[in-house]
Amino acid sequence: MADLEPNWRVRFLAGQPPAIVRVRNLQTSIEGPSDAWNRKGRPQPLSVSASVMLKEAFDSSSSADRVETDTVHYGLLSKAILASLEKLSQQRLNAEGSDNTARKSQFSSLRDIVNTIWEDLTGQDCNGRAPKATDDEPEVKPSFLKPSTIRCLELTVHLPKASLLGGGVSLTRIALFGRDGESRPQPRGLSLKIHDLRIPTLIGVNDNEREAKQVVVATIEIDKFDIDKDIFTMIEGETVKVMSQSSFETLEALASTLAKNLASYLHSNHTGFTNRKGWPIKIALEKPIAVVLADAACVQLSVNSSEVLGDIQ
Structure with missing residues (x-):
């Protein structure tokens, strides 16, 4: 098929x-x-x-x-x-x-x-x-x-x-x-989505943002999801670990690091399910209080797990 x-x-x-x-x-x-x-x-x-x-x-x-x-x-x-x-x-x-x-x-x-x-x-x-x-x-x-x-x-x-x-x-x-x-x-598809994780994160370029953590809202989506098991709690755990340890200034750097960690987890623990071209991963990160008069500022990154791992292998 x-x-x-x-x-x-x-x-x-x-x-x-x-x-x-x-x-x-x-x-x-x-x-x-x-x-x-x-x-x-x-x-x-x-x-x-x-x-x-x-x-x-x-x-x-x-x-x-x-x-x-x-x-x-x-x-x-x-x-x-x-x-x-x-x-x-x-x-x-x-x-x-x-x-x-x-x-x-x-x-x-x-x-x-x-x-x-x-x-x-x-x-x-x-x-x-x-x-x-x-x-x-x-x-x-x-x-x-x-x-x-x-x-x-x-x-x-x-x-x-x-x-x-x-x-x-x-x-x-x-x-x-x-x-x-x-x-x-x-054509057929299957996608896993973890909605709106609210994680206190040290992130930002301003002096005040370096003094304390603020909530960042993360939504993770994994396409071509050919894994039979329920692994969403592990995906959430990996996301929380990376974001809780963050000291990045930009959401872009945080999103890239998170993508690499999630790709590494998938390929290390679920190689029996891996399709030939890897898993497309989409990460959206929002800072609700970054812009006072906006609901949130958001950065979104879409990558392929196999391509990401090529950068760190």
Whole structure:
């Protein structure tokens, strides 16, 4: 199958669709993914956003003023997402009678949750392949969405409490859907995002900024995220360590050092998952009090982990 693409590139290839149906921040709770302390199986809130980009405008639905097959019923879309999450919960409950090792293996990662919802909605796995009938399930259930009518699907699962210092963690899967009968793999992407880490940091060129730490807000995004495990607490830990030890004058120097440390962590600990071209990493650093009459001053850096490591190897 084709390698993952950065999510921004898949969005670019999708272009401007003629119609979109969205459900934003559908809220529930989950037991499975790591929490802010990297504990598995603890209850925590979860929200899901889905954006269904259609190949054609919903002319029939708009003309008849009712939901026809040329659109997506957002109420039923919400129910389908919740049904997928309920299925995961039921699988966990069925494993409670097993030994401790078996129970731990049933705890879903954040990626497992995204993949399960994706497969239930589209009838395709994360590689774009349709499931095959088995002895246990001789009939393949029809998917909620019809891939033949979809140009692109973007699905985001957000854990708002899975960070000690920030606004949570999210994983976004996006893919294009080809024409009927088209066999070649369609572009697809998967991106991990750690939202709005608020970290006291010694940073700045002014004399007063050298006297005390100020809050810097960091948002980290890792594209082409081909890692099965929940590693977001480790990514947050690496970010906090670098920024807490900072004595830089500029956000640019801090962002560059942070990029090198994150790239080194990824390649040192997850080489079995590394794609040939490395991971695209995007770092945004904001100083909320740097400019008095502005909400924040921000510097953003986008790098590739393999290219960054070339500078320090």
